[in-house]
Amino acid sequence: MSRLTRDDIVVGAGRRFATYGYHGTSMRDLGEDLGILGSSIYSHIGGKQELLVAVVERGAAFFEEAASTVLAIEAPPEEQMRGLIAGHIGVLLDQRPEARTYLTQVDCLDKDEAERINKMRDEYEGAFYSTIVAGIDEGVFREDCDPRLAAIYVLSILNALERWYDEQGRLSRSEIVEDMYRFVIGALT
């Protein structure tokens, strides 16, 4: 086992925070996971809170990158929505610890950081919102639906996946993407 970098620490912290929560993780626990003492972590970072910030920021970045990749390609609203759904699920399953920590541990951040992260989350939600609005404007989505709420509903379905998805389960990732896409499009049209 070679020596660790700051990134190693952040990745390990993500795993712990995702499983046991911020308050449920001690620096000694984390150290044990990494094969060093809890105190040795302070060679890499300033404190526990700073660790959480780093993990949550990584999570947010993953989602934002996925969304901007999708939005960069011109496409009809339906296809854009499929891309957003697939991208979100991809991050959720490929970057599970960071994604889960980002989704569930935000209110362990102190006030300023929490506000900043929530703004990032609002921006990300905006990608879903504008896609729905575009669909309504183009007449492919129904008009009698509040796009603000619809965006929340879609993200609610997506985010909950992290709680029930089983890697060894009967459903492949693409099957889930397809099923969720069909459900969402059914609701929007």
Add this chain to the structure above:
Amino acid sequence: MSRLTRDDIVVGAGRRFATYGYHGTSMRDLGEDLGILGSSIYSHIGGKQELLVAVVERGAAFFEEAASTVLAIEAPPEEQMRGLIAGHIGVLLDQRPEARTYLTQVDCLDKDEAERINKMRDEYEGAFYSTIVAGIDEGVFREDCDPRLAAIYVLSILNALERWYDEQGRLSRSEIVEDMYRFVIGALT
């Protein structure tokens, strides 16, 4: 200020757990909320974990009662689904601390309790599942949808409400019920 009962303690614990989480709540914090010392709580309950169990059980009971009330009335699947949605939202907003604790703090329970609670949750999910299956059988819901997943999606939308609903916001409770119902029925038909 009169003396407290065990129920007072459990209610107070629900509020704390819902806001700060199980690990983020200390017995002294809780005591301060209740106007007594943290140690005095042990006159009413055996320990912190027992408190969490009590709160979570209350939450589960609220949901179960709401569901069984709806299922007791014979009605077409669409109306039954509306009832389940309205009932779920009612519990979520009227019993917010217990509901939130039930939804977010289950994995702070030790293994046996967690298993028991998860079984109760599966049963509750079954109410949504059977309603969807009934709708498919009667031909009012579309067939090309996995009812197991659909039930999860509906509950995902409902449960997320607890995270974004603002009592002083622009939306009344019945408006939200109506909007969610329309979204769900749109997806299922």
Add this chain to the structure above:
DNA sequence: GGTAGACAAACGAACGTTCGTTTGGTACGG
């Protein structure tokens, strides 16, 4: 090419604080 210096990573012990919990005493309502 070998050695001395620099630097970061990790240790191990201790800091003060807070945690959940226990104990023993006190006051008050039925």
Add this chain to the structure above:
DNA sequence: CCGTACCAAACGAACGTTCGTTTGTCTACC
């Protein structure tokens, strides 16, 4: 006057963090 809700004090353990020191590795210079 009994029972219990509560207090006051204390327990040991665990917490996040700091400290001085050791270890290992890379680099610069002879």
